[in-house]
Amino acid sequence: MPELPEVETVRRGLGVRMEGRRMARVEQRRNDLRWPLPPDFARRLTGRTVERIDRRAKYMLFRLDGGDTLIVHLGMSGRMYMAEPGAAAPLTAHDHIRFETDEGWAITFHDARRFGMMDIWPTDRIDEHRLLKDLGPEPLSNAFNGPTLSDALAGKQTPIKAALLDQKVVAGLGNIYVSEALFFAGISPRRSAASVAGTRALRLAPAIKQVLERAIAAGGSSLRDYVQASGELGYFQHQFAVYDREGQPCPSCACKAGVRRLVQSGRSTFYCPKRQT
DNA sequence: ACGAGAACCTGTTTGC
DNA sequence: TGCAAACAGGTTCTCG
Numbered sequence: 001m002p003e004l005p006e007v008e009t010v011r012r013g014l015g016v017r018m019e020g021r022r023m024a025r026v027e028q029r030r031n032d033l034r035w036p037l038p039p040d041f042a043r044r045l046t047g048r049t050v051e052r053i054d055r056r057a058k059y060m061l062f063r064l065d066g067g068d069t070l071i072v073h074l075g076m077s078g079r080m081y082m083a084e085p086g087a088a089a090p091l092t093a094h095d096h097i098r099f100e101t102d103e104g105w106a107i108t109f110h111d112a113r114r115f116g117m118m119d120i121w122p123t124d125r126i127d128e129h130r131l132l133k134d135l136g137p138e139p140l141s142n143a144f145n146g147p148t149l150s151d152a153l154a155g156k157q158t159p160i161k162a163a164l165l166d167q168k169v170v171a172g173l174g175n176i177y178v179s180e181a182l183f184f185a186g187i188s189p190r191r192s193a194a195s196v197a198g199t200r201a202l203r204l205a206p207a208i209k210q211v212l213e214r215a216i217a218a219g220g221s222s223l224r225d226y227v228q229a230s231g232e233l234g235y236f237q238h239q240f241a242v243y244d245r246e247g248q249p250c251p252s253c254a255c256k257a258g259v260r261r262l263v264q265s266g267r268s269t270f271y272c273p274k275r276q277t
Numbered sequence: 278a279c280g281a282g283a284a285c286c287t288g289t290t291t292g293c
Numbered sequence: 294t295g296c297a298a299a300c301a302g303g304t305t306c307t308c309g
Contacts, residue, residue, distance in 0.1 A: 002302060034285075034304080058303080076303055077287080094287085113286050115303060131304090158280060167304085174302055223302065224289080265281060268300085284306075291299070 002074040004058060004139065004172030005215035006226050006234065010080055011055045013229025017082055017105040018050045018062070025100040029091060034075060034117040044120055045070065045099070057135050057171035061126065069123045071131065075115030077225040082107050112225070135171040139208050144170060146202035153201060156193035161264045163193035164208075173208065176221055176243045179270045181208040183242045183252075188276045189262070189269045214239065242270040250275060 002010070026042040038044070048068070054061040060080075062070035074080070083089070085104030097109040097118070109116070121129050136152065137144040152169045153160070163169050164178045173181070182189050185207035187200055196204060220226060220234030223244070227233060237244075241251050246261040250272035262269050 006302075073303080076301070112288065113301090113303095115285070117304090156279090162280080165303090176302060221302075226302070266283085280309095282306105282308085285304090287301100289299105289301085291297100293295105293297090 002058060002078065002220070002226055003174035003177050004055075005177070005212055005218075005236065006220035007058045007060060007074065007172075008055055008216050009220045009234065010074070010229050011053050011060050014060075014080060014082065014107060015053045016229075017103070018099075018101060018107065019052055020049070021101040021103060021105075022047060022049045023099050024102045025098075027091070027098040027100075028096070030096050033096065033111065033114050034073075035119075037118055038120050041118070041120070042097075044068075056132060057138070057167055058174070059132065063123060067123050068120050069126050071117075071119045071121055071126075071129065072109075073117045073131070075111060075113060075117065077113040078109065078111040078116035079225060079227055080107060080109050080229060081227055081231050082229050107229075134168050136166075136168045137170060139170050139172055139212055144205060144209075146205040149205045149208075150197045150201035153193040154197040158193055159189060159264055160187060160191050160193045160196045160204075161189035161269050163196075165265075165267075169193075170208065172212070175267055175269075176240070177208070177211050177215065179243045180211045180241055182276060183271060184211060186276055188273075189264060189271050242272060245270060 023045055026045045028042040031037050049065040050062050051065055052063045058073060060072045083106045088106035094112045095108050095110050099107040153163055156163050161178055164173050185204040187196060187204060215236040218236035219228050221236040222233035242259045245259045247258050249258050253275050255274040259270055260273055
């Protein structure tokens with residue numbers, strides 16, 4: 001659900017009301033997200049100041065005073081949204097955690113499927129956390145480019161679609177943006193990752209960056225669950241070239257067959273068989 | 278070591 | 294209409 005653009009949009013939205021603010025209250029209604037929350041979760045966070053919110057891949061990193069980081073992943077259906085002082089609705093089903101700042105803003109974590117996760121970890125050893133330690137490069141950083149992507153793909157027998165979903169290759173892509181990026185790069189999702197290493201990788205890396213940047217500019221993509229921190233929907237779903245557009249015309253070549261759907265490692269892939277080879 | 282599939286959990290859509 | 298199956302933006306674990 002939330003891929004890098006959605007997480008980045010939420011991070012920016014939350015930052016406005018949380019950075020520099022103390023968490024005056026933390027209400028925890030259940031302990032079992034994807035994994036159990038750490039012991040004394042709410043107590044350990046209460047009274048801490050959020051100095052800054054960073055993002056790594058699809059994880060939000062709330063840097064707290066006292067040297068700890070609150071790690072948050074939204075999973076498939078997770079949302080984090082804010083309500084101004086006095087405006088927060090009573091907690092309903094699937095509202096699992098609510099933070100309240102010293103200014104009275106309420107930040108609610110809502111996650112029907114509970115694939116989301118949270119943990120608290122020392123900031124100076126954050127790279128050692130089991131969920132973060134094997135992540136590949138940030139796609140919008142200089143460390144990710146054609147040559148580095150080519151190196152990461154070399155020798156891999158798996159389809160390029162699956163390779164790009166592998167967070168060790170590049171961190172932050174999910175099912176939507178992999179399909180979109182492969183479309184813009186003109187690369188078939190069935191092609192082996194190894195065969196993309198080389199010249200095709202030089203086209204693919206910029207396509208990935210461009211798709212992610214455009215999606216962030218649109219506030220992410222709202223299909224079912226995702227909302228920005230403000231509660232607004234994202235808008236990038238209106239700009240999808242292929243994702244969830246099976247049977248519709250390819251926006252590039254307008255070929256008769258149109259966008260096709262196939263299933264790779266259990267997940268839908270959308271592509272134009274004429275443009276993507 | 279690698280890659281494919283199952284598992285985690287709930288809600289909504291699709292198909293008979 | 295009703296019920297069951299399929300499907301959904303992610304990640305980890307197991308098995309061959």
